[in-house]
Amino acid sequence: MKKKLLLAFILIIQNVCAQIVSYDNSFASTGKYTVTASINTSYRKKIIKNTDGSIYFTYARDNASLGSPECVISKLNPNGTLDSSFGNNGETVISNYYAGVDSQLTKQTDGKLLIYDFNTDGSVIVRVLPNGQLDTAFGINGVSKIANVYTDFNSYGYGLYLQNNKIIIYGLSTDEQSNFYKSIHRLNNDGNIDTTFGNNGSINTMGNFVFLDSQSNIITLISDHSYTNANTTYPNGGLEKYNGNGQPLTSFGNNGTLAFTTSPGMVGTAFMDSNNNIICYNMNNEIFRINSIGAYDSSFVFDSSNSYPFTITNISSVVEKNGNYYIAGQTGSMGETFFISKLTPTGAVDPIFNYYSETTASSEGIGDMIINNNNIIAERGTTILKFLLSNPTLSTLDKEKSNQDITFENPVKQNLVFTTKDKVNKIEIYSADGKFLKTIQDNNTDVSELSKGIYIAKITFKNRKSVTKKLIKD
Incomplete structure (x- = not known):
């Protein structure tokens, strides 16, 4: 019975997990498309994938005559070549569009694209047709502007959401006395302000970050005190919640507000996952989670110092997919090595995906x-x-065959003894909750320091194939 359960455990792990094996050589040039224009890499690109495999993306291009970067939206075919039928030979330049920060990009259900950025007067929202032409039915000739809504001090606290058939944007605003606050505006589908939202089309909040939950409610996270009265009202930070029409959600906290009793710590970047949790990460390479009722989620623990066999110098991106979190970051003395990894819903490194890293010249x-x-x-x-x-969907027969490539003396006593037809490059040992423990390269290696219990072994062969085994330490 134990053997059957063990085999089932292994098959389940392999069926739901995958790992990066290589670049896709059928995409662009050996898996890499390079923008040949004078791209300004100080500002991030945003990418959207279509169901046919084509890709829209934005980037900032230096414009000497403007004295600042301008925003460009472009399109790639599924094979990674430039789609010359889009816009003007594959790209659309938004005129008078100041791109001194990362642009925001999203796609409506009708296929039209929305780009959000700023000019010298405030926010700029542009709508582009799927063929790259400006949608003249939106705003004025495809452009809608909202004055006095800017990027945040740290160039992160702004954003764009779709709320059914409406458009929500937020950013930093100020009054005539230089008091700062976040303002949230809602636009109708034609680009005009929706005056039924909040107070004649907008609401003000002391939140640093604004989110839209799965019920279309608006949630703001207060995590520092850059804004007027925030320190007095929320000394440890807090949450504000509004319903979909911008009115306080009175069923939450104290008439829609919740002041934290203890500070969650420094927040550099935050987003809301599919379970309405707020995922936060910062320059100290900490990742933590605040649940939907505003409490620090102790069930999520990410230990950056002990999770990898290298020191993380920067976490540059976190994305959620099906309850798991994919993170990207850098290591090395100059940040020359980038990595992509996968975390389980509890914050542990996924033992199958583990991490992919690559050292480059930049x-x-x-x-x-x-x-x-x-x-x-x-x-x-x-x-x-x-x-x-x-491929995470191997047949059961293939999975059983792959696991016969190596057999272990199981349960393990003092030494890890294995038999295999192929040469082993390394064996990585993880705890049952996914924490990396040690790497083994030789047969009959002493593992007596491991306490009794269940472990996961990821075996990587010299031919780069890998399999996973469950080990029982006696």
């Missing part, structure tokens, strides 16, 4: 990522990268 980190079943698309510097994932 120190740019991975930014926006799209996680698919068989591949990962990511932006980095001047490039868009496409990685292949190992």
